[in-house]
Structure formats: C-alpha cells, structure tokens
Amino acid sequence: MYKDEQLDEEKVFKDPVHRYIHVKDRVIWDLIGTAEFQRLRRIKQLGTSFLTFHGAEHSRFNHSLGVYEIVRRILFNFDGRPHWNKDQRLLCLCAALLHDLGHGPFSHTFEKVFKLDHEAFTRQIVLGDTEINYILRRVEEDFPQKVADVINKTYEDKLVVSLISSQIDADRMDYLQRDAYFTGVSYGHFDMERILRVMRPLEDQVVIKQSGMHAVEDYIMSRYQMYWQVYFHPVSRSAEVILTKILHRAKELYETGYQFSLKPTHFISFFSEKNAVEDYLKLDESIVLYYFQMWIDETDPILSDLCVRFINRRLFKYVEFNPNAQMKEWMDLYQLFQKVGINPQYYLVDDSSSDLPYDFYRPGEEGERLPIHLLMPNQELKELSRQSDIVESISGKKRTDHKLYFPMDFIEALPDDQPEKSEIKAILGLS
Amino acid sequence: MLANHAKLMKFFMSSGEIVGRKKLQKMIYILKKCDVPFEEKYEFHFYGPYSAELTVRIEELCNLGFIAEQKEKKSNYYQYRYTVTDNGQDFLNQSMVELPPFEEKIQQMKEKSSRFLELVSTMLFFDHLSNSEIEEKVQVVKKSSNYTAEDLQQAWQFIEEMKQLH
Structure with missing residues (x-):
C-alpha cells in the first residue's frame, strides 16, 4: 500500500x-x-x-x-x-x-x-x-x-x-x-x-x-x-514598517484608480479582497521584490520612495516611545509632519512588541493556554515555572516595547530656517 | 496610533472589570465573531480559540499603565482581574477609534462562566460547518470537557441572542 x-x-x-x-x-x-x-x-x-x-x-x-x-x-x-x-x-x-x-x-x-x-x-x-x-x-x-x-x-x-x-x-x-x-x-x-x-x-x-x-x-x-x-531587532522592524507601508500605498493607489506603469497583476486578488488560493500560490518573494524594483519608477512619489528605501536598505530611524507619557508629543509631531509636507500616514509609524508574530514563554492562567508540564517521579504533573526559578523569573517579567519610526533624511533635508524642523528634532530628541 | 490598543481599551471601559484571562480571551473572540473589528489573530488551542497577540497587547496596556492587573491566588492557580486606570481613560479620550455598540453583549458574556464561553467560542470557531457538524466537532475537540446536550443547546441559544444584541 x-x-x-x-x-x-x-x-x-x-x-x-x-x-x-x-x-x-x-x-x-x-x-x-x-x-x-x-x-x-x-x-x-x-x-x-x-x-x-x-x-x-x-x-x-x-x-x-x-x-x-x-x-x-x-x-x-x-x-x-x-x-x-x-x-x-x-x-x-x-x-x-x-x-x-x-x-x-x-x-x-x-x-x-x-x-x-x-x-x-x-x-x-x-x-x-x-x-x-x-x-x-x-x-x-x-x-x-x-x-x-x-x-x-x-x-x-x-x-x-x-x-x-x-x-x-x-x-x-x-x-x-x-x-x-x-x-x-x-x-x-x-x-x-x-x-x-x-x-x-x-x-x-x-x-x-x-x-x-x-x-x-x-x-x-x-x-x-x-x-x-x-x-524584535529594531532594524528588521524598520524594514517591516516600510514593507507594510508599501503594500498599503499600492492598495490605496489601486483603489483610487491610479494607473500603474506596471500593472500589479499578482496583487489584484488581494487588493480586491478576492484572496483566491490559486493567486496566492503564484506569489512568492521573488515576485514581490520584482514589483518593488519596478515600482521605484512609478510616478507616485510615496510608492517610489518607499520602494527605494526597501530595495536599497535606506531604512527609517527610530526612537524609543512611551505612548502614555508622550501622547501629546505624538499628536504634535503628526501635525508638524503634515505642515512640512511629509505624509505622517506613511512616514510616522509606531511599532509595538505585540505587532510581532513571536512570543516568549508565559505559563498563563489556569485553562488559558496549555503550559509546559514536567513529569515528576511520582507521576504528578507540575507547570515548569513552578519548579524552575530561572523560568519563573523570565516568564514573570512583563517586558514590552514601543518605538516610533520616521525618515531622518527627510527631516534633515528641511531648510534650517524652517521652524518646524527644529521642533520636530526637539520632540524626537535629535537636537 | 495604537488603534488596536484603543479598541481593547474601549472593551475594558465598557466592561467595568474583567475577571480571568481565559474569560477575556473568549469574550474578545466572540465579539470578533459578532463583527466587532478586533484585529488580534486567534488560533485553536487546547482550551479553544486563543490569541497570543492579545496576551502581549494586554501586557503592553498594563505596562503603559492604561489598565491595572491584579493577580489573585486561588487554591492551586492564579487569577487576574483587569480595570481601566485614569491614564487609560485619558488615552481613550484622545483616541479616534470607533466601534459598533457592544455593551449589551459584554454584559451578557460577563454573566457566563469561562467554561461556557469556551464552549461558545469553540462552536463559533467552526462556524463554516453545519450545526450538526459543529456539534460533532465540539465532542471531538472538547472530549475531556464533557459538555452535555443541554450545554450545547444553551450555547446555541446564547449565540442567537448575541447576534440580536448591541
């Protein structure tokens, strides 16, 4: 058989x-x-x-x-x-x-x-x-x-x-x-x-x-x-932020009737939410990178710029960011970016540890998620962190992270006498 | 900014207080299935639908000081209790996030046990199947939970009620 x-x-x-x-x-x-x-x-x-x-x-x-x-x-x-x-x-x-x-x-x-x-x-x-x-x-x-x-x-x-x-x-x-x-x-x-x-x-x-x-x-x-x-390496996250924004931009352009120089044939199923498996199987990273390379020559300045950044590794810079203590600063930054003509929807991006598809060991609450069990000599089962001080110490610690990503080169390129430039740099802690 | 965090804060604000992480996990899943646009990704786990992403996001909300988490020792396990803080209220006031009304749904779910919500969320996980196939599947994947025909009947009724509520 x-x-x-x-x-x-x-x-x-x-x-x-x-x-x-x-x-x-x-x-x-x-x-x-x-x-x-x-x-x-x-x-x-x-x-x-x-x-x-x-x-x-x-x-x-x-x-x-x-x-x-x-x-x-x-x-x-x-x-x-x-x-x-x-x-x-x-x-x-x-x-x-x-x-x-x-x-x-x-x-x-x-x-x-x-x-x-x-x-x-x-x-x-x-x-x-x-x-x-x-x-x-x-x-x-x-x-x-x-x-x-x-x-x-x-x-x-x-x-x-x-x-x-x-x-x-x-x-x-x-x-x-x-x-x-x-x-x-x-x-x-x-x-x-x-x-x-x-x-x-x-x-x-x-x-x-x-x-x-x-x-x-x-x-x-x-x-x-x-x-x-x-x-959670911040440079990899920066590349991922740009990748996310490229896909969002391409979708937005498609929805608003923008005429691509290279028709995004392989993406249309996903832009139009058809999401057919036969279209999915035709996609791989070599295809996606080909489009990014070609989109560098598109007339839409945002799509072109983001593709240049991804293909040539001109990534966004980042600062640590506390959304609780710095909410007002973020709102100020958003407005300042708009004032100087940098679209904050694409160029001012927050990224959190929860945006990552990985996690580390947490035993959780009873009945929440099956933990790692140790089989004791008397055949009883014990949850790992109850037996190991090392695991208890790691899993008991609630460590999370938030960062703010932005194109430093765009900010540096603003005229020195433009008051918003120094305001942006001050908020981002760059001056 | 932090739109997904803000959606969860709206949930906590409407709930007043949530007791138990398992209950929290199942409530968000059931709301998702009622077309409330939470974006946390769920997978099927030993105890029904579970989102690791939601777990981390809750930790973030705790670390940011937007929700308070109290750890309570029970006979042989810990249970967690969540409430919104003043900082959390401020954050929510500044947020532009809009969600469809779900207050009545939350109140209904709060009155139920986490075991019952585990059953409901498991049934909803298989909602692409027919009702009889769902019941068969529940008996297979939840064999050790020993849900009775009456439990299943109550769960169906609850799902119907949830769809009618705001």
Whole structure:
C-alpha cells in the first residue's frame, strides 16, 4: 500500500542544523517534490531580518524539512511507549512537513495588510485541487482532512497536535536553532538531543521528565533571547514598517484608480479582497521584490520612495516611545509632519512588541493556554515555572516595547530656517 | 496610533472589570465573531480559540499603565482581574477609534462562566460547518470537557441572542 511504501534507499538532505534529514517514506518524498512545497524555497523564514543579519536568507523550505526531521526523531524515541499510537506516525510526519505550506511572501506583513490567514490557505492547499492533495488522498481518502486538522490544531488526538504546536514543539525547536545558525547569533542554542530524550507522550500532550528540566530552561532562555535580539531587532522592524507601508500605498493607489506603469497583476486578488488560493500560490518573494524594483519608477512619489528605501536598505530611524507619557508629543509631531509636507500616514509609524508574530514563554492562567508540564517521579504533573526559578523569573517579567519610526533624511533635508524642523528634532530628541 | 490598543481599551471601559484571562480571551473572540473589528489573530488551542497577540497587547496596556492587573491566588492557580486606570481613560479620550455598540453583549458574556464561553467560542470557531457538524466537532475537540446536550443547546441559544444584541 502507498502509505506503507518505503524508498529502496534512504534519501538524505544535508542540513546545517540537524546534520542530515532522513527520508524513507515514499509519501514524504513525493510531498517534497510537489510544486506547492517547492514554492517554500522562495519564501524566507525570517522575512525582513536579512536586512539586519545578512546570513538570514534561509527559507521556509529548510525549516519545514527541519520540523519534519525533529518529529521523525521524537517518534523514534516514542516507539513502544505507553500512550503512543504508532498508527499516527505518517500523519505526524506529513503535518510536520506541511505545517507552513500556507505562508506567503513576507508572511506576517502580508497577512496584516490584506487581512489574510496563512492557516486558512494551508487548509485550502491541503484540501483543494493541488499536487499535495493528490498525494495525500492516495494514502486514504480522508487523509488530507486529518492532516489539515492536525495543522489547524483541531485534530481529535491532542498528543499528535502537541508535537507540532505547543509551548515546546518541533516547530519552535527547529526555528530557534535554524534562525540562530543563519543569523550568526549565539543565543539560540540548547541541547535538543537531551530534550528529545526526556520527552514523554501522555494521553493528550507531550510532557518533559523532571530530570530534563535544565535542558528545557536552556530552551526557554534561548527563546527569550532570540525574541529580543533577533525577532524584535529594531532594524528588521524598520524594514517591516516600510514593507507594510508599501503594500498599503499600492492598495490605496489601486483603489483610487491610479494607473500603474506596471500593472500589479499578482496583487489584484488581494487588493480586491478576492484572496483566491490559486493567486496566492503564484506569489512568492521573488515576485514581490520584482514589483518593488519596478515600482521605484512609478510616478507616485510615496510608492517610489518607499520602494527605494526597501530595495536599497535606506531604512527609517527610530526612537524609543512611551505612548502614555508622550501622547501629546505624538499628536504634535503628526501635525508638524503634515505642515512640512511629509505624509505622517506613511512616514510616522509606531511599532509595538505585540505587532510581532513571536512570543516568549508565559505559563498563563489556569485553562488559558496549555503550559509546559514536567513529569515528576511520582507521576504528578507540575507547570515548569513552578519548579524552575530561572523560568519563573523570565516568564514573570512583563517586558514590552514601543518605538516610533520616521525618515531622518527627510527631516534633515528641511531648510534650517524652517521652524518646524527644529521642533520636530526637539520632540524626537535629535537636537 | 495604537488603534488596536484603543479598541481593547474601549472593551475594558465598557466592561467595568474583567475577571480571568481565559474569560477575556473568549469574550474578545466572540465579539470578533459578532463583527466587532478586533484585529488580534486567534488560533485553536487546547482550551479553544486563543490569541497570543492579545496576551502581549494586554501586557503592553498594563505596562503603559492604561489598565491595572491584579493577580489573585486561588487554591492551586492564579487569577487576574483587569480595570481601566485614569491614564487609560485619558488615552481613550484622545483616541479616534470607533466601534459598533457592544455593551449589551459584554454584559451578557460577563454573566457566563469561562467554561461556557469556551464552549461558545469553540462552536463559533467552526462556524463554516453545519450545526450538526459543529456539534460533532465540539465532542471531538472538547472530549475531556464533557459538555452535555443541554450545554450545547444553551450555547446555541446564547449565540442567537448575541447576534440580536448591541
């Protein structure tokens, strides 16, 4: 049967994070070869971070293979343990491999601007008329639905879901290490082999043997450091602010009947809120960057300027900003920008930690969100931060951040005798 | 500026006081499903729809001093209580954000338990399915919660009422 078919020889992908990614199942090999999965090569895992960390050019293709490999190793360790049903193996591997299938170019920004949901696209790709769906249906008629349910976290077996999506899952364990490797930072490392050895399957979740607590502490610390040092890096955020504004501007121009020199064919589905999956699959970052390059020559000065900034890395500067203490200053700045002809809607932008699609570990309130549980020697479960002082100290701290982004070059270019120039600089703390 | 924060502040202002993060999560989700344009992204979690983005945004509102969070120790867990501060009122006064009326909906939800709101929000998460499929799905994903036929009936009635209310 197709679902049990093994390759004559194991295939391996050389991988800088896990050394090798091993594939023996015919189904997995065939899924990797589909057009929809290959598309992930053209979508960067870290969006705009390559403009800060030049090595961060790795793709969602690399990451998806990595998540698959971690799940494969977890399941090898689970074999024969109570609560683990080995009939779920292929489902887990497929869901791990395909979990990011619905991500688009510069995924988070694209979703926010066009109000899209990558999980809905994943579901449509898995269940729709696609090469992926054809392969999954060869396993079993209802197999695509099962894979979609696992990725959507609504599958009946919660243990299966928790391997792919929980506070210590294969997804996070791969991206933390992979993002650390490709950005070149030294924060993201932790002893994953140890964590995999102390993971235990229970009826509806994966837990960690208490003796492995220190390895998990290291993972939590790495998640915290990566959050502040990489994911929330202010320069990457500046690029993301500009990216957001380009997409908003292009949409606004389309809605007001502006005649683009290059018709934005690939975006029209999203400008007009049709959001068709077949249009989504035609988009990747190479297409988006092509448009940005071409839009530099558009006659609309705002779209052109923002594209120059993104393509040539002429990013906005930023200052720390406290919306409570500085609300009046912000309103003054808004008016001053208008007075000097800098459109504040596009050139005065606040950015908060909640605008980021990452977070760090928070145990939460009872029944709010499933925390990381330690399995004690007496078989009791204890929430991690109740046992670890290090985790309690990190997760108890409410650290958040707000910044204000603006084009310093525009402000500097204002005539020195223009009174608004010194007022703007004074408010921004630049004088 | 901070439009999404301001929308949440309007919610807190209308609520007077919210007890419990779980309840807060479910209330915002149900309002979203009633076409109140909150933009926090939700995913399905162990206890139903949950938004990590909302969690961080609430932390930001606390750190900014716009809402006060009181942590209360219960028998074997902590519970959180939220109220708007004077600074929060000032922030809201300066905000231009408009939302459709939702005061009556909030009052209705406040009277319900977080367990019930978990059921309602889970049913709404599957609102692309037929009613019978939703009930089947709830029994699958909420197996351990042991919701009865009566619970489901009450939840349907509640959803209907919510759609009629302001």
